[in-house]
Amino acid sequence: MDALGNPRSVLLLGGTSDIALAVARRYGASGAPRPRLVLAARPGERRTGVAATLRGEGFEVGEVDFEARRPETHAATVEQAFAEGDIDVAVVAFGILGDAERAWVDAEHALELAEVNFTAPVHTGVLLGQAMSRQGHGQIIALSSVAGERVRRSNFVYGSTKAGMDGFYLGLGEALAPHGVKVLVVRPGFVRSKMTEGMDPAPLSVTPEQVAEQAVAAARAGKELIWVPGAFRWVMTVLRHVPRVLFRRLPI
Amino acid sequence: MSAATIPPSPAVETPATVPLHGWGRTASTRAHLTAVDSVADAVAALRHAGSRGVIARGLGRSYGDAAQNGGGVALDFTRLNRILTLDAEGEPPTVVVEAGVSLDALMKAALPLGLWIPVLPGTRQVTVGGAIGADVHGKNHHTQGSFGDHVLSMDLLLADGEIRTLRPEGETARLFWATVGGMGLTGLVLRATIALQRVESAYFSVDTDRTRDLDDLLERMSTGDDAYTYSVAWFDAVTRGRHLGRAVLTRGNKARLDELPAKLRRDPLKFTAPAFGTIPDVFPNGLVNRATGKAFSEFWYRKAPRHRVGEIQNITQFFHPLDIVAEWNRVYGSHGFLQYQFVVPFSAEDAFRRAVVMIAESGHVSCLNVLKRFGPGNLGLLSFPMPGWTLTVDLPITDGLDRLCRQLDELVLSEGGRNYLAKDSRLTADTFARMYPRLQEFLAVRREVDPDGVFRSDLSRRLGL
Ligand SMILES: Cc1cc2nc3c(=O)[nH]c(=O)nc-3n(C[C@H](O)[C@H](O)[C@H](O)COP(=O)(O)OP(=O)(O)OC[C@H]3O[C@@H](n4cnc5c(N)ncnc54)[C@H](O)[C@@H]3O)c2cc1C
Numbered sequence: 001m002d003a004l005g006n007p008r009s010v011l012l013l014g015g016t017s018d019i020a021l022a023v024a025r026r027y028g029a030s031g032a033p034r035p036r037l038v039l040a041a042r043p044g045e046r047r048t049g050v051a052a053t054l055r056g057e058g059f060e061v062g063e064v065d066f067e068a069r070r071p072e073t074h075a076a077t078v079e080q081a082f083a084e085g086d087i088d089v090a091v092v093a094f095g096i097l098g099d100a101e102r103a104w105v106d107a108e109h110a111l112e113l114a115e116v117n118f119t120a121p122v123h124t125g126v127l128l129g130q131a132m133s134r135q136g137h138g139q140i141i142a143l144s145s146v147a148g149e150r151v152r153r154s155n156f157v158y159g160s161t162k163a164g165m166d167g168f169y170l171g172l173g174e175a176l177a178p179h180g181v182k183v184l185v186v187r188p189g190f191v192r193s194k195m196t197e198g199m200d201p202a203p204l205s206v207t208p209e210q211v212a213e214q215a216v217a218a219a220r221a222g223k224e225l226i227w228v229p230g231a232f233r234w235v236m237t238v239l240r241h242v243p244r245v246l247f248r249r250l251p252i
Numbered sequence: 253m254s255a256a257t258i259p260p261s262p263a264v265e266t267p268a269t270v271p272l273h274g275w276g277r278t279a280s281t282r283a284h285l286t287a288v289d290s291v292a293d294a295v296a297a298l299r300h301a302g303s304r305g306v307i308a309r310g311l312g313r314s315y316g317d318a319a320q321n322g323g324g325v326a327l328d329f330t331r332l333n334r335i336l337t338l339d340a341e342g343e344p345p346t347v348v349v350e351a352g353v354s355l356d357a358l359m360k361a362a363l364p365l366g367l368w369i370p371v372l373p374g375t376r377q378v379t380v381g382g383a384i385g386a387d388v389h390g391k392n393h394h395t396q397g398s399f400g401d402h403v404l405s406m407d408l409l410l411a412d413g414e415i416r417t418l419r420p421e422g423e424t425a426r427l428f429w430a431t432v433g434g435m436g437l438t439g440l441v442l443r444a445t446i447a448l449q450r451v452e453s454a455y456f457s458v459d460t461d462r463t464r465d466l467d468d469l470l471e472r473m474s475t476g477d478d479a480y481t482y483s484v485a486w487f488d489a490v491t492r493g494r495h496l497g498r499a500v501l502t503r504g505n506k507a508r509l510d511e512l513p514a515k516l517r518r519d520p521l522k523f524t525a526p527a528f529g530t531i532p533d534v535f536p537n538g539l540v541n542r543a544t545g546k547a548f549s550e551f552w553y554r555k556a557p558r559h560r561v562g563e564i565q566n567i568t569q570f571f572h573p574l575d576i577v578a579e580w581n582r583v584y585g586s587h588g589f590l591q592y593q594f595v596v597p598f599s600a601e602d603a604f605r606r607a608v609v610m611i612a613e614s615g616h617v618s619c620l621n622v623l624k625r626f627g628p629g630n631l632g633l634l635s636f637p638m639p640g641w642t643l644t645v646d647l648p649i650t651d652g653l654d655r656l657c658r659q660l661d662e663l664v665l666s667e668g669g670r671n672y673l674a675k676d677s678r679l680t681a682d683t684f685a686r687m688y689p690r691l692q693e694f695l696a697v698r699r700e701v702d703p704d705g706v707f708r709s710d711l712s713r714r715l716g717l
Pocket residue numbers: 275307308309310311312313314315318319329351352372373374375377378379380381382383384385386387388389390391434435436437439440441442574674675
């Protein structure tokens with residue numbers, strides 16, 4: 001990190017995530033030096049393509065294998081990610097939306113959501129926290145969701161995994177603060193990314209670039225929690241307090 | 253998945269870390285800050301250096317990340333601060349000091365004996381170790397060179413535990429000149445022998461001139477500086493247009509006894525440092541803005557006389573008006589600030605003018621702008637000074653500052669100039685490498701004396717040193 005709050009290296013866990021990539025590009029914008037990127041993602045065409053595009057844009061890019069559902073490999077993933085030098089910012093952006101109606105009847109699918117969206121973020125979060133504590137500095141940007149703030153019937157399996165990871169990262173931020181490591185939890189609403197391709201955009205929908213702009217500004221300011229768009233903060237404050245009998249009638 | 257296959261994560265090493273930052277109060281990281289009370293302490297610290305390495309820290313007056321070492325050890329040298337021998341009769345007079353002694357303490361000890369430290373930076377609150385590590389310069393650079401030019405020898409503790417005595421000439425010269433300006437990356441300076449100068453008084457005979465604009469200023473400095481040991485200009489980088497670069501130029505010489513008024517002649521070496529207190533840590537961000545910057549610049553310019561000669565000033569007036577208030581850096585608020593200091597050769601006067609215009613027109617407000625003419629540089633491989641114009645601006649951290657700094661970098665690079673590492677907190681490894689032509693020689697020395705990279709700092713990681 002330099003004096004102007006520019007990270008010199010950014011690790012993307014979920015190295016092909018649209019939001020994560022937008023964050024990386026945002027850091028290199030406005031005259032700031034382009035950070036060295038480490039893409040932690042499943043090997044394959046998507047990662048190769050993304051890495052090539054970023055190199056074409058002038059980024060120095062490293063690639064590291066990462067499979068959320070294989071926790072026994074996570075320590076090696078994190079170790080390799082830090083092998084080339086300090087990581088100033090790590091973006092935790094892997095996740096799946098899943099099929100909401102299948103997820104609560106198909107135990108395997110529910111387990112997949114829980115593992116990818118909750119177990120793996122917790123497991124890698126601990127590893128990241130340790131690695132950053134050892135270097136005496138660092139910042140984690142964790143992609144949560146408004147879906148976790150008040151879990152609703154329409155996607156409660158996804159929502160509950162996000163609720164869990166959200167709580168974990170908020171707590172991790174508290175625990176790591178004395179070690180010089182900061183955590184920012186980002187709660188976007190509907191983001192028009194790969195994840196929501198083909199779906200009708202919900203109200204207040206945003207682009208990955210808008211999420212990135214807000215997330216980077218908040219990270220630079222040392223914030224711990226933001227909503228994107230910001231209006232969701234107030235929407236969610238209201239929704240959190242709506243009694244269950246009413247809440248279940250809302251068209252959301 | 254079975255829990256047994258998950259490798260256990262090691263616990264966070266030891267919680268005994270403290271946040272460290274430089275004078276600019278930016279990019280803080282946590283390190284194990286260990287006080288060095290003896291040479292044995294320093295040797296022990298090296299033996300227990302972990303993978304994050306060790307760096308020496310003096311009084312933390314470098315602006316950026318030179319004296320911090322995230323996750324590693326920062327050795328606090330300020331308690332290794334004895335003045336061992338002071339030889340007032342020698343030719344030149346010399347002093348042997350431990351590296352943690354401050355120039356302030358050294359000056360106070362030497363002055364009553366009629367001795368003077370040949371190079372003083374804009375604050376005396378720096379250690380001898382820091383003055384060597386950054387090869388600091390003062391406003392007499394054009395006549396006296398930088399701090400390293402006055403070091404007769406030093407004891408350096410190397411990564412392997414050996415203590416080597418280095419001299420500027422002979423077989424140890426290479427390591428000597430890698431250490432002068434080497435930002436603590438060759439080893440730990442334990443003690444040094446410094447050549448002092450004789451003075452008749454603790455006062456200076458000072459001429460002050462207000463200049464109309466930048467051209468007027470450069471002209472006067474180019475033609476007149478040689479008549480003065482000390483010369484520096486504060487200039488206004490807020491006012492644009494016709495008066496762009498108007499300045500207050502102060503130049504002076506050590507005052508001889510016969511120049512002092514009778515009252516001062518009775519106790520000519522007397523020095524009392526006034527201290528009016530510490531600035532509290534309550535300043536909002538954005539206090540230094542265009543309006544306050546303009547007011548300050550106007551005030552500073554107007555309060556100076558248009559032309560005055562032979563004024564007798566004391567040390568604080570002449571050298572260190574800022575030292576009166578401790579921790580004045582707090583007025584910049586929690587976002588901190590950065591100081592941008594560069595030098596370009598005299599041949600690049602036009603580029604220099606463009607830089608000043610760029611800063612004034614950028615909308616970023618700098619109140620403390622110091623312009624000086626450097627004399628010849630020395631053999632220090634990473635030493636900053638070289639013949640040319642050096643400009644220092646103080647910029648509060650605000651949006652868009654990246655762009656201005658990058659434009660300035662490009663301009664400096666295109667003229668074969670460079671930035672000062674003691675002030676830097678944002679250069680990239682690549683830009684830095686293009687600024688320091690002797691970098692490869694420095695790295696070669698470093699590989700020889702510290703092959704495992706025991707000496708590391710946030711700066712060394714940022715710049716690939
Ligand atoms: C108000 C102000 C005005 C200034 N004006 C000037 C000026 O006019 N000219 C100028 O040149 N500089 C100036 N400086 C910068 C300052 O002189 C340098 O940054 C100096 O190095 C600070 O010394 P320090 O003891 O605080 O060292 P630190 O900031 O603690 O360390 C600086 C470097 O020296 C190394 N170091 C420290 N001790 C040792 C040791 N024992 N052995 C090996 N390496 C060591 C450190 O590792 C680090 O790389 C100014 C700074 C301030 C705050």
